[in-house]
Amino acid sequence: MKGPKVVSSSYVRIWRTVLKIPRGRISTYGTVAELSGLPGAARLVGYALHNLPNGSDVPWHRVINSKGKISFEKSQDMYLTQRRMLREEDVVFENEKVNLWRYGWPRVGGKESKRARSKR
């Protein structure tokens, strides 16, 4: 399309990427930024999700940070809300953390799990 309109922002591109995350899987801010053509703009993803129009279908809860944790403070209601929504999709939390190698999207590669034993 010739439309140089680009809608007014990268938000749409980000939202569109988030819409691709399958149910039961999660992605990180940095990954979403890169897939949206905005490498390095991880913080913008948080900004975009924060500005989501009310009632949108964008599965914002499937985006967490690179540590595999929810980016809200535990004291915030949104923290529990997000964790509950993920739990309903069978995303398992281990000590407030999600196994990125298992639930991360897109999948990194064919290697299933090199060595699960991190300890030696």
Next chain:
DNA sequence: CTGGTGACCATTA
């Protein structure tokens, strides 16, 4: 245009 800010990230101690 300039400066402040953020639902971040990787590195370093």
Next chain:
DNA sequence: TTAATGGCCACCA
């Protein structure tokens, strides 16, 4: 292992 620091990029006032 967790905590602190600097760097990123784009949006907003």
